[in-house]
Amino acid sequence: xxAEGQQGRKPRADVRRNRAALLEAAxxxxxxxxxxxxxxxxxxxxxxxxxxxxxxxxxxxxxLAAVLQTRSEELVARRADIARLGDPSxxxxxxxxxxxxxxxxxxxxxxxxxxxxxxxxxDNPLTLPCDxxxxxxxxxxxxxxxxxxxxxxxxxxxxxxxxxSVAWIKGTGTTDEDSLDRLRALIESGYREQDDEE
Amino acid sequence: xxAEGQQGRKPRADVRRNRAALLEAAxxxxxxxxxxxxxxxxxxxxxxxxxxxxxxxxxxxxxLAAVLQTRSEELVARRADIARLGDPSxxxxxxxxxxxxxxxxxxxxxxxxxxxxxxxxxDNPLTLPCDxxxxxxxxxxxxxxxxxxxxxxxxxxxxxxxxxSVAWIKGTGTTDEDSLDRLRALIESGYREQDDEE
DNA sequence: ACTCCATGCGGAGGCAGCCTCCGTTTTTTG
DNA sequence: CAAAAAACGGAGGCTGCCTCCGCATGGAGT
Numbered sequence: 001x002x003a004e005g006q007q008g009r010k011p012r013a014d015v016r017r018n019r020a021a022l023l024e025a026a027x028x029x030x031x032x033x034x035x036x037x038x039x040x041x042x043x044x045x046x047x048x049x050x051x052x053x054x055x056x057x058x059x060x061x062x063x064l065a066a067v068l069q070t071r072s073e074e075l076v077a078r079r080a081d082i083a084r085l086g087d088p089s090x091x092x093x094x095x096x097x098x099x100x101x102x103x104x105x106x107x108x109x110x111x112x113x114x115x116x117x118x119x120x121x122x123d124n125p126l127t128l129p130c131d132x133x134x135x136x137x138x139x140x141x142x143x144x145x146x147x148x149x150x151x152x153x154x155x156x157x158x159x160x161x162x163x164x165s166v167a168w169i170k171g172t173g174t175t176d177e178d179s180l181d182r183l184r185a186l187i188e189s190g191y192r193e194q195d196d197e198e
Numbered sequence: 199x200x201a202e203g204q205q206g207r208k209p210r211a212d213v214r215r216n217r218a219a220l221l222e223a224a225x226x227x228x229x230x231x232x233x234x235x236x237x238x239x240x241x242x243x244x245x246x247x248x249x250x251x252x253x254x255x256x257x258x259x260x261x262l263a264a265v266l267q268t269r270s271e272e273l274v275a276r277r278a279d280i281a282r283l284g285d286p287s288x289x290x291x292x293x294x295x296x297x298x299x300x301x302x303x304x305x306x307x308x309x310x311x312x313x314x315x316x317x318x319x320x321d322n323p324l325t326l327p328c329d330x331x332x333x334x335x336x337x338x339x340x341x342x343x344x345x346x347x348x349x350x351x352x353x354x355x356x357x358x359x360x361x362x363s364v365a366w367i368k369g370t371g372t373t374d375e376d377s378l379d380r381l382r383a384l385i386e387s388g389y390r391e392q393d394d395e396e
Numbered sequence: 397a398c399t400c401c402a403t404g405c406g407g408a409g410g411c412a413g414c415c416t417c418c419g420t421t422t423t424t425t426g
Numbered sequence: 427c428a429a430a431a432a433a434c435g436g437a438g439g440c441t442g443c444c445t446c447c448g449c450a451t452g453g454a455g456t
Contacts, residue, residue, distance in 0.1 A: 012423055012432065040413060049435030054415065114370040158380045161373065165363035172312040175359065182356045190388030210403070210452065238442060247406030252444065405450070421434070
């Protein structure tokens, strides 16, 4: 309850250094081996013991969330770019692609992302960014609906799920880009407004 | 190259017994813990040592394929039922639901299923059933396209992927049935023919 | 029924990854 | 420069995967 905005002590130098090294190593390992990468190997390559890794990031999800921080911010930045073009339909389309790219950052990322949405416990560091992305998707959807380009029955969460799904499929490495494109087209023609039965 | 249709020796009794016990235990464990269930625990509960498990089913996928055998046959059976109704559009719809249910048999099943499709090596016991299901899906799609109810650009594999995706989402346990229904509806209105641009 | 031996069995144990103590070292502070 | 707070990292316990290899089991031939 006291003045917590101040650090009573200057943060130690090795802490900052180790944290940076860990994030850097994690980035590389997640990129190469997917989100299931060995944390021990990662720590060793960062030049720290396992205990230090766990002290900085108590769970795999915490580490993941920290590594994703940068990309998350890029996503928000792109959001501003997208908003600039007037067409809400095209804006929604581009947002969904951006989302999908974000989810495809590492192989296997969709899994813990969905798990974070499941556990309503906010101790999962991935829950917060997820909720934010869902809310943003919903904004785009509503804008597109007002412009009459999108079915009124569609919810932001639905298209969020669709984007995660496509990212998941991409992450399995099974499918070529053509199939993915057709799948995206299918989804798009699924939410676009047409004079059909609701 | 000789008469391999004959077993030179009658198969031993304990082999059949152990195999059955393993399948039964696997069924229960996969149901409860998903496809990642501990094989050791499973073997112990079947009353056999780990070596026996691995002798019968050299990989997790082999065990999975054996457990799925029954359900796979049910699926084919349902295929006949579905074909009975004349409407190809409704047939396709029901087939996709059946597919999705099959993929949802155990939590986490979609993952190894996609992996099986990736490795073109046929040593993966899941590859064969997969290919069959994709081919069957394609048949349904073509029938529906001939009847003019389905966009000509859609391929069977696309809808197969869509079904796997929905099953995957369902398996993560994140999402309520309402959202899943909306997602299914979105996919359906994505492949249904409408007088729109192609 | 009894023996023989192919066949299958299972425990022990090596390996890898996760995570946590706790004695030691580093860094800040006065 | 000394003392204490803070962080470090190696050792080790745990779990699960998978494989040897000596032993038991049960079918086949007499």
